[in-house]
Amino acid sequence: MTEATAQLYDFLVIGGILFALGLAGLLARRNMIVMFLCVEMMLQGVSLSLVAWGRYHGDWGGQMLVVFMIAVAACEAAIGLALILMLFHHSGTLDITFWQESREEGQPAYVDSQVPEERDEDRVWPRLTLAGLQPEVDEEAQQHRSRV
Amino acid sequence: MIPPATNAVGGLPWFAPALMADLTDRLPSWATAPLVWAVVLGAVSLLLLLPRSGRNGRRLGIALGTAALVALIASGQASGTLTVRSTFWILASMTLGAATAAVSSRSAVYSAVWFALSLVGIAGLFMFQNAQFLGVATIVVYAGAIVVTFLFVVMLAQPQGHDTYDRLSWGPFAKPIIVLTVAVFLGGILAVCQELRDSPPPVAASRGQGPEDAAHMAALGNQLFGRHLVAVEVAGTLLLAALVGAVAMVIHGREQIAGEVEMRGGSPDASARRREGESP
Numbered sequence: 001m002t003e004a005t006a007q008l009y010d011f012l013v014i015g016g017i018l019f020a021l022g023l024a025g026l027l028a029r030r031n032m033i034v035m036f037l038c039v040e041m042m043l044q045g046v047s048l049s050l051v052a053w054g055r056y057h058g059d060w061g062g063q064m065l066v067v068f069m070i071a072v073a074a075c076e077a078a079i080g081l082a083l084i085l086m087l088f089h090h091s092g093t094l095d096i097t098f099w100q101e102s103r104e105e106g107q108p109a110y111v112d113s114q115v116p117e118e119r120d121e122d123r124v125w126p127r128l129t130l131a132g133l134q135p136e137v138d139e140e141a142q143q144h145r146s147r148v
Numbered sequence: 149m150i151p152p153a154t155n156a157v158g159g160l161p162w163f164a165p166a167l168m169a170d171l172t173d174r175l176p177s178w179a180t181a182p183l184v185w186a187v188v189l190g191a192v193s194l195l196l197l198l199p200r201s202g203r204n205g206r207r208l209g210i211a212l213g214t215a216a217l218v219a220l221i222a223s224g225q226a227s228g229t230l231t232v233r234s235t236f237w238i239l240a241s242m243t244l245g246a247a248t249a250a251v252s253s254r255s256a257v258y259s260a261v262w263f264a265l266s267l268v269g270i271a272g273l274f275m276f277q278n279a280q281f282l283g284v285a286t287i288v289v290y291a292g293a294i295v296v297t298f299l300f301v302v303m304l305a306q307p308q309g310h311d312t313y314d315r316l317s318w319g320p321f322a323k324p325i326i327v328l329t330v331a332v333f334l335g336g337i338l339a340v341c342q343e344l345r346d347s348p349p350p351v352a353a354s355r356g357q358g359p360e361d362a363a364h365m366a367a368l369g370n371q372l373f374g375r376h377l378v379a380v381e382v383a384g385t386l387l388l389a390a391l392v393g394a395v396a397m398v399i400h401g402r403e404q405i406a407g408e409v410e411m412r413g414g415s416p417d418a419s420a421r422r423r424e425g426e427s428p
Contacts, residue, residue, distance in 0.1 A: 020334040030316060031256050037298060040290070040294065041250065063368065070285055075389075077297060082394040096313075097313070113319060115312050115315075
Protein backbone atom coordinates (compact mmCIF):
# COMPACT_ATOMS: atom_id res chain seq x y z
CA MET A 1 0.00 0.00 0.00
CA THR A 2 1.42 3.36 -0.97
CA GLU A 3 1.60 6.20 1.53
CA ALA A 4 -1.27 8.17 -0.07
CA THR A 5 -3.49 5.08 -0.06
CA ALA A 6 -2.60 4.33 3.55
CA GLN A 7 -3.59 7.84 4.64
CA LEU A 8 -6.83 7.62 2.69
CA TYR A 9 -7.52 4.26 4.32
CA ASP A 10 -7.10 5.61 7.84
CA PHE A 11 -9.42 8.53 7.19
CA LEU A 12 -12.04 6.31 5.59
CA VAL A 13 -11.98 4.06 8.66
CA ILE A 14 -12.47 7.03 11.01
CA GLY A 15 -15.23 8.46 8.80
CA GLY A 16 -16.97 5.09 8.58
CA ILE A 17 -16.90 4.62 12.35
CA LEU A 18 -18.30 8.13 12.88
CA PHE A 19 -21.11 7.40 10.43
CA ALA A 20 -21.89 4.10 12.18
CA LEU A 21 -21.91 5.75 15.61
CA GLY A 22 -24.36 8.36 14.36
CA LEU A 23 -26.55 5.66 12.81
CA ALA A 24 -26.61 3.66 16.06
CA GLY A 25 -27.52 6.79 17.99
CA LEU A 26 -30.26 7.73 15.52
CA LEU A 27 -31.84 4.28 15.85
CA ALA A 28 -31.38 3.79 19.58
CA ARG A 29 -32.10 7.21 21.10
CA ARG A 30 -35.59 8.57 21.64
CA ASN A 31 -35.02 12.24 22.29
CA MET A 32 -35.72 14.05 19.00
CA ILE A 33 -32.95 16.58 19.53
CA VAL A 34 -30.36 13.87 20.20
CA MET A 35 -31.56 11.95 17.14
CA PHE A 36 -31.09 15.05 15.04
CA LEU A 37 -27.63 15.53 16.50
CA CYS A 38 -26.78 11.96 15.48
CA VAL A 39 -27.79 12.78 11.89
CA GLU A 40 -25.32 15.67 11.96
CA MET A 41 -22.70 13.23 13.20
CA MET A 42 -23.36 10.96 10.21
CA LEU A 43 -22.90 13.98 7.93
CA GLN A 44 -19.55 14.67 9.58
CA GLY A 45 -18.41 11.11 8.93
CA VAL A 46 -19.25 11.50 5.25
CA SER A 47 -17.53 14.85 4.95
CA LEU A 48 -14.38 13.43 6.55
CA SER A 49 -14.15 10.73 3.90
CA LEU A 50 -14.96 13.22 1.11
CA VAL A 51 -12.06 15.43 2.14
CA ALA A 52 -9.82 12.36 2.31
CA TRP A 53 -10.80 11.32 -1.23
CA GLY A 54 -10.18 14.88 -2.45
CA ARG A 55 -6.70 14.84 -1.02
CA TYR A 56 -6.02 11.38 -2.43
CA HIS A 57 -6.89 12.49 -5.96
CA GLY A 58 -5.26 15.88 -5.52
CA ASP A 59 -8.27 17.90 -6.64
CA TRP A 60 -10.83 20.21 -5.07
CA GLY A 61 -13.93 18.10 -5.65
CA GLY A 62 -14.09 16.64 -2.14
CA GLN A 63 -13.60 19.94 -0.36
CA MET A 64 -16.14 21.69 -2.60
CA LEU A 65 -18.74 19.06 -1.79
CA VAL A 66 -18.08 19.53 1.91
CA VAL A 67 -18.46 23.32 1.61
CA PHE A 68 -21.92 22.80 0.13
CA MET A 69 -22.68 20.09 2.68
CA ILE A 70 -22.04 22.59 5.46
CA ALA A 71 -24.42 25.06 3.78
CA VAL A 72 -27.13 22.41 3.37
CA ALA A 73 -26.56 21.20 6.94
CA ALA A 74 -27.18 24.72 8.20
CA CYS A 75 -30.49 24.85 6.27
CA GLU A 76 -31.38 21.41 7.51
CA ALA A 77 -30.67 22.39 11.13
CA ALA A 78 -32.87 25.48 10.83
CA ILE A 79 -35.81 23.62 9.29
CA GLY A 80 -35.35 20.51 11.43
CA LEU A 81 -35.19 22.36 14.70
CA ALA A 82 -38.22 24.48 13.74
CA LEU A 83 -40.08 21.24 13.02
CA ILE A 84 -38.98 19.72 16.33
CA LEU A 85 -40.16 22.84 18.13
CA MET A 86 -43.52 22.58 16.34
CA LEU A 87 -43.85 18.92 17.30
CA PHE A 88 -42.98 19.85 20.85
CA HIS A 89 -45.67 22.52 20.95
CA HIS A 90 -48.20 19.98 19.76
CA SER A 91 -47.24 17.16 22.11
CA GLY A 92 -45.42 18.77 25.01
CA THR A 93 -42.64 16.20 24.87
CA LEU A 94 -39.52 15.53 22.84
CA ASP A 95 -40.07 11.78 23.05
CA ILE A 96 -40.40 10.27 19.56
CA THR A 97 -42.73 7.51 20.85
CA PHE A 98 -45.48 10.12 21.23
CA TRP A 99 -45.78 10.11 17.45
CA GLN A 100 -46.49 6.40 17.23
CA GLU A 101 -50.10 7.55 17.13
CA SER A 102 -49.54 7.88 13.40
CA ARG A 103 -48.50 4.23 13.00
CA GLU A 104 -50.28 1.82 10.71
CA GLU A 105 -53.68 0.50 11.65
CA GLY A 106 -53.66 -2.73 13.62
CA GLN A 107 -50.09 -2.35 14.85
CA PRO A 108 -49.63 -2.67 18.61
CA ALA A 109 -48.39 0.39 20.44
CA TYR A 110 -44.94 0.39 21.96
CA VAL A 111 -45.20 0.62 25.73
CA ASP A 112 -42.24 1.07 28.04
CA SER A 113 -41.88 -2.04 30.19
CA GLN A 114 -39.62 -0.66 32.91
CA VAL A 115 -38.84 2.97 33.42
CA PRO A 116 -35.59 3.35 35.35
CA GLU A 117 -35.62 5.51 38.43
CA GLU A 118 -33.98 8.87 38.21
CA ARG A 119 -30.85 8.80 40.29
CA ASP A 120 -29.49 11.56 42.42
CA GLU A 121 -26.38 11.93 40.34
CA ASP A 122 -28.54 12.62 37.30
CA ARG A 123 -29.94 15.72 38.91
CA VAL A 124 -26.59 17.26 39.75
CA TRP A 125 -25.61 20.06 37.46
CA PRO A 126 -22.11 21.35 36.92
CA ARG A 127 -21.35 24.35 39.04
CA LEU A 128 -19.32 27.32 38.00
CA THR A 129 -16.40 28.02 40.26
CA LEU A 130 -16.30 31.50 41.68
CA ALA A 131 -13.94 33.77 39.82
CA GLY A 132 -12.57 37.14 40.81
CA LEU A 133 -13.29 39.12 43.95
CA GLN A 134 -16.67 40.11 45.22
CA PRO A 135 -16.95 43.88 44.97
CA GLU A 136 -17.34 45.74 48.23
CA VAL A 137 -20.81 47.12 48.70
CA ASP A 138 -20.96 50.64 50.04
CA GLU A 139 -23.92 50.54 52.41
CA GLU A 140 -24.34 54.29 52.54
CA ALA A 141 -24.33 54.71 48.82
CA GLN A 142 -26.86 51.87 48.54
CA GLN A 143 -29.22 53.54 50.97
CA HIS A 144 -28.91 57.10 49.80
CA ARG A 145 -28.87 56.46 46.12
CA SER A 146 -31.80 58.13 44.50
CA ARG A 147 -33.99 55.37 43.12
CA VAL A 148 -35.51 56.75 39.97
CA MET B 149 12.06 -31.28 15.08
CA ILE B 150 13.08 -28.70 17.68
CA PRO B 151 14.37 -30.18 20.91
CA PRO B 152 12.05 -29.14 23.77
CA ALA B 153 14.80 -27.88 26.04
CA THR B 154 15.95 -25.05 23.72
CA ASN B 155 12.44 -23.70 23.26
CA ALA B 156 11.62 -22.91 26.92
CA VAL B 157 11.59 -19.12 26.77
CA GLY B 158 10.62 -16.96 29.74
CA GLY B 159 9.08 -19.70 31.83
CA LEU B 160 6.49 -20.59 29.18
CA PRO B 161 5.99 -24.28 28.48
CA TRP B 162 8.06 -25.39 25.56
CA PHE B 163 5.07 -25.89 23.29
CA ALA B 164 3.63 -22.36 23.78
CA PRO B 165 5.39 -20.56 20.88
CA ALA B 166 4.68 -23.44 18.53
CA LEU B 167 1.04 -23.45 19.64
CA MET B 168 0.75 -19.71 19.10
CA ALA B 169 2.26 -19.99 15.63
CA ASP B 170 -0.02 -22.87 14.85
CA LEU B 171 -3.07 -20.97 16.07
CA THR B 172 -2.14 -17.93 14.00
CA ASP B 173 -1.82 -20.15 10.96
CA ARG B 174 -5.09 -21.92 11.49
CA LEU B 175 -7.23 -18.93 12.33
CA PRO B 176 -8.53 -17.11 9.26
CA SER B 177 -6.70 -13.88 8.55
CA TRP B 178 -9.62 -11.70 9.57
CA ALA B 179 -9.67 -13.10 13.10
CA THR B 180 -6.24 -11.70 13.86
CA ALA B 181 -6.83 -8.30 12.24
CA PRO B 182 -6.93 -5.52 14.87
CA LEU B 183 -9.67 -3.70 12.95
CA VAL B 184 -12.06 -6.64 13.38
CA TRP B 185 -11.39 -6.60 17.10
CA ALA B 186 -11.87 -2.86 17.19
CA VAL B 187 -15.33 -3.21 15.62
CA VAL B 188 -16.34 -6.11 17.90
CA LEU B 189 -15.12 -4.44 21.09
CA GLY B 190 -16.61 -1.12 20.03
CA ALA B 191 -20.00 -2.74 19.39
CA VAL B 192 -20.03 -4.40 22.82
CA SER B 193 -18.95 -1.16 24.44
CA LEU B 194 -21.68 0.80 22.64
CA LEU B 195 -24.22 -1.78 23.76
CA LEU B 196 -23.17 -1.25 27.37
CA LEU B 197 -23.04 2.53 27.10
CA LEU B 198 -26.31 3.29 25.33
CA PRO B 199 -29.18 4.24 27.64
CA ARG B 200 -30.72 1.28 29.41
CA SER B 201 -32.51 0.55 32.61
CA GLY B 202 -29.49 -0.19 34.76
CA ARG B 203 -26.30 1.73 35.08
CA ASN B 204 -24.22 -1.37 35.70
CA GLY B 205 -21.58 -1.98 33.12
CA ARG B 206 -20.93 1.64 32.29
CA ARG B 207 -17.32 1.39 33.49
CA LEU B 208 -16.89 -1.90 31.64
CA GLY B 209 -18.27 -0.17 28.55
CA ILE B 210 -15.75 2.65 28.85
CA ALA B 211 -12.92 0.13 29.35
CA LEU B 212 -14.01 -1.89 26.30
CA GLY B 213 -14.30 1.32 24.27
CA THR B 214 -10.74 2.24 25.20
CA ALA B 215 -9.60 -1.25 24.19
CA ALA B 216 -11.42 -0.81 20.87
CA LEU B 217 -9.62 2.50 20.36
CA VAL B 218 -6.25 0.86 21.06
CA ALA B 219 -7.07 -1.88 18.54
CA LEU B 220 -8.09 0.80 16.05
CA ILE B 221 -4.80 2.62 16.53
CA ALA B 222 -2.97 -0.68 16.06
CA SER B 223 -4.78 -1.12 12.73
CA GLY B 224 -3.52 2.22 11.39
CA GLN B 225 -1.86 1.91 8.02
CA ALA B 226 -0.15 5.22 7.28
CA SER B 227 3.45 5.68 8.24
CA GLY B 228 5.16 8.95 9.02
CA THR B 229 7.06 10.66 11.78
CA LEU B 230 5.96 10.03 15.34
CA THR B 231 4.63 13.59 15.67
CA VAL B 232 2.42 13.27 12.61
CA ARG B 233 1.08 9.87 13.60
CA SER B 234 0.41 10.82 17.21
CA THR B 235 -1.31 14.07 16.15
CA PHE B 236 -3.58 12.13 13.84
CA TRP B 237 -4.48 9.48 16.40
CA ILE B 238 -5.00 11.97 19.23
CA LEU B 239 -7.43 13.92 17.03
CA ALA B 240 -9.15 10.72 15.88
CA SER B 241 -9.46 9.37 19.44
CA MET B 242 -10.88 12.69 20.58
CA THR B 243 -13.42 12.68 17.76
CA LEU B 244 -14.55 9.10 18.26
CA GLY B 245 -14.54 9.23 22.07
CA ALA B 246 -16.56 12.44 22.15
CA ALA B 247 -18.93 11.06 19.49
CA THR B 248 -19.54 7.93 21.59
CA ALA B 249 -20.18 10.09 24.64
CA ALA B 250 -22.59 12.28 22.64
CA VAL B 251 -24.53 9.24 21.46
CA SER B 252 -24.70 7.60 24.88
CA SER B 253 -25.08 10.61 27.18
CA ARG B 254 -28.28 10.63 29.28
CA SER B 255 -28.79 14.35 29.01
CA ALA B 256 -29.41 16.23 25.76
CA VAL B 257 -27.30 19.14 27.01
CA TYR B 258 -24.31 16.93 27.63
CA SER B 259 -24.88 15.26 24.26
CA ALA B 260 -24.67 18.62 22.51
CA VAL B 261 -21.53 19.62 24.38
CA TRP B 262 -19.82 16.29 23.63
CA PHE B 263 -20.82 16.71 19.99
CA ALA B 264 -19.15 20.12 20.00
CA LEU B 265 -15.95 18.51 21.31
CA SER B 266 -16.17 15.89 18.58
CA LEU B 267 -16.51 18.70 16.04
CA VAL B 268 -13.32 20.26 17.35
CA GLY B 269 -11.58 16.94 16.68
CA ILE B 270 -13.09 16.80 13.18
CA ALA B 271 -11.90 20.35 12.49
CA GLY B 272 -8.43 19.21 13.53
CA LEU B 273 -8.65 16.25 11.14
CA PHE B 274 -9.69 18.65 8.34
CA MET B 275 -6.66 20.81 9.04
CA PHE B 276 -4.56 17.64 9.08
CA GLN B 277 -5.71 17.03 5.50
CA ASN B 278 -4.86 20.51 4.26
CA ALA B 279 -8.47 21.69 4.44
CA GLN B 280 -7.91 24.78 6.57
CA PHE B 281 -11.02 26.58 5.35
CA LEU B 282 -13.23 23.61 6.15
CA GLY B 283 -11.67 23.26 9.59
CA VAL B 284 -12.47 26.86 10.45
CA ALA B 285 -15.92 26.64 8.83
CA THR B 286 -16.72 23.52 10.88
CA ILE B 287 -15.86 25.33 14.09
CA VAL B 288 -17.75 28.49 13.13
CA VAL B 289 -20.84 26.96 11.53
CA TYR B 290 -21.21 23.71 13.45
CA ALA B 291 -19.74 24.26 16.90
CA GLY B 292 -20.57 27.96 16.85
CA ALA B 293 -24.04 28.05 15.33
CA ILE B 294 -25.66 24.63 15.01
CA VAL B 295 -24.68 23.31 18.45
CA VAL B 296 -25.78 26.61 20.02
CA THR B 297 -29.13 26.29 18.22
CA PHE B 298 -29.43 22.74 19.58
CA LEU B 299 -28.80 24.02 23.09
CA PHE B 300 -31.32 26.78 22.51
CA VAL B 301 -34.00 24.28 21.50
CA VAL B 302 -33.14 22.11 24.50
CA MET B 303 -33.58 25.18 26.67
CA LEU B 304 -36.98 25.93 25.12
CA ALA B 305 -38.33 22.40 25.04
CA GLN B 306 -36.64 20.54 27.87
CA PRO B 307 -35.53 23.05 30.50
CA GLN B 308 -34.91 20.36 33.12
CA GLY B 309 -32.24 18.94 30.79
CA HIS B 310 -33.26 15.28 30.90
CA ASP B 311 -36.38 13.17 31.07
CA THR B 312 -37.40 9.53 31.41
CA TYR B 313 -37.12 8.88 27.69
CA ASP B 314 -33.46 9.91 27.78
CA ARG B 315 -32.73 6.96 30.03
CA LEU B 316 -34.61 4.51 27.82
CA SER B 317 -34.19 2.92 24.46
CA TRP B 318 -36.62 0.79 22.51
CA GLY B 319 -37.04 -2.12 24.87
CA PRO B 320 -34.65 -4.97 25.65
CA PHE B 321 -34.35 -6.54 22.20
CA ALA B 322 -34.12 -3.50 19.99
CA LYS B 323 -30.75 -2.28 21.17
CA PRO B 324 -28.71 -5.45 20.52
CA ILE B 325 -30.35 -5.69 17.09
CA ILE B 326 -29.52 -2.06 16.34
CA VAL B 327 -25.91 -2.39 17.45
CA LEU B 328 -25.48 -5.67 15.56
CA THR B 329 -26.94 -4.16 12.38
CA VAL B 330 -24.71 -1.13 12.62
CA ALA B 331 -21.64 -3.29 13.33
CA VAL B 332 -22.37 -5.48 10.30
CA PHE B 333 -22.88 -2.35 8.20
CA LEU B 334 -19.59 -0.92 9.41
CA GLY B 335 -17.88 -4.24 8.75
CA GLY B 336 -19.16 -4.08 5.18
CA ILE B 337 -17.78 -0.56 4.73
CA LEU B 338 -14.41 -1.56 6.15
CA ALA B 339 -14.28 -4.71 4.01
CA VAL B 340 -14.77 -2.53 0.93
CA CYS B 341 -11.98 -0.26 2.20
CA GLN B 342 -9.69 -3.31 2.30
CA GLU B 343 -9.76 -3.37 -1.48
CA LEU B 344 -7.73 -0.20 -1.42
CA ARG B 345 -4.74 -2.37 -0.50
CA ASP B 346 -4.51 -3.74 -4.01
CA SER B 347 -5.49 -0.56 -5.81
CA PRO B 348 -2.89 1.25 -7.91
CA PRO B 349 -1.77 4.67 -6.66
CA PRO B 350 -3.89 7.60 -7.83
CA VAL B 351 -3.19 9.40 -11.05
CA ALA B 352 -1.67 12.59 -9.70
CA ALA B 353 -2.44 14.64 -12.76
CA SER B 354 -3.59 17.76 -10.99
CA ARG B 355 -1.24 17.79 -8.04
CA GLY B 356 0.06 21.27 -7.44
CA GLN B 357 -3.24 22.93 -8.24
CA GLY B 358 -5.03 20.66 -5.74
CA PRO B 359 -5.44 21.01 -2.00
CA GLU B 360 -1.68 20.66 -1.50
CA ASP B 361 -1.23 24.03 -3.15
CA ALA B 362 0.61 26.62 -1.07
CA ALA B 363 -1.85 29.42 -1.86
CA HIS B 364 -4.64 27.35 -0.41
CA MET B 365 -7.34 29.92 0.26
CA ALA B 366 -6.88 31.74 -3.02
CA ALA B 367 -7.09 28.50 -4.97
CA LEU B 368 -10.16 27.41 -3.03
CA GLY B 369 -11.86 30.74 -3.71
CA ASN B 370 -10.99 30.44 -7.39
CA GLN B 371 -12.61 27.03 -7.53
CA LEU B 372 -15.64 28.05 -5.50
CA PHE B 373 -16.46 31.21 -7.41
CA GLY B 374 -15.26 29.97 -10.76
CA ARG B 375 -16.20 26.43 -11.51
CA HIS B 376 -18.88 26.13 -8.81
CA LEU B 377 -20.44 29.60 -9.10
CA VAL B 378 -23.91 28.34 -9.97
CA ALA B 379 -23.82 25.96 -7.03
CA VAL B 380 -22.90 28.85 -4.73
CA GLU B 381 -25.92 30.80 -5.94
CA VAL B 382 -28.18 27.79 -5.50
CA ALA B 383 -26.85 27.21 -1.98
CA GLY B 384 -27.48 30.88 -1.14
CA THR B 385 -31.04 30.65 -2.41
CA LEU B 386 -31.52 27.47 -0.41
CA LEU B 387 -30.33 29.21 2.75
CA LEU B 388 -32.77 32.04 2.16
CA ALA B 389 -35.63 29.62 1.52
CA ALA B 390 -34.76 27.67 4.68
CA LEU B 391 -34.70 30.87 6.72
CA VAL B 392 -38.10 32.00 5.44
CA GLY B 393 -39.48 28.48 5.78
CA ALA B 394 -38.38 28.08 9.39
CA VAL B 395 -39.92 31.43 10.38
CA ALA B 396 -43.13 30.72 8.47
CA MET B 397 -43.43 27.28 10.02
CA VAL B 398 -43.13 28.57 13.56
CA ILE B 399 -45.55 31.50 13.04
CA HIS B 400 -48.13 29.38 11.22
CA GLY B 401 -47.86 26.59 13.79
CA ARG B 402 -48.35 28.99 16.67
CA GLU B 403 -51.54 30.39 15.11
CA GLN B 404 -52.79 26.84 14.58
CA ILE B 405 -52.10 25.87 18.17
CA ALA B 406 -53.82 29.01 19.44
CA GLY B 407 -56.88 28.08 17.33
CA GLU B 408 -56.92 24.52 18.69
CA VAL B 409 -56.65 25.72 22.26
CA GLU B 410 -59.51 28.15 21.77
CA MET B 411 -61.65 25.34 20.39
CA ARG B 412 -60.86 23.17 23.40
CA GLY B 413 -61.27 26.08 25.77
CA GLY B 414 -58.07 25.12 27.57
CA SER B 415 -55.04 27.13 28.52
CA PRO B 416 -52.43 27.69 25.84
CA ASP B 417 -49.74 26.29 28.14
CA ALA B 418 -48.07 23.30 26.51
CA SER B 419 -47.04 21.78 29.81
CA ALA B 420 -50.64 21.82 31.02
CA ARG B 421 -51.69 19.81 27.98
CA ARG B 422 -48.77 17.54 28.51
CA ARG B 423 -49.89 16.75 32.05
CA GLU B 424 -53.32 15.90 30.72
CA GLY B 425 -52.05 13.73 27.91
CA GLU B 426 -49.26 11.87 29.64
CA SER B 427 -49.94 8.77 31.66
CA PRO B 428 -48.68 9.02 35.23
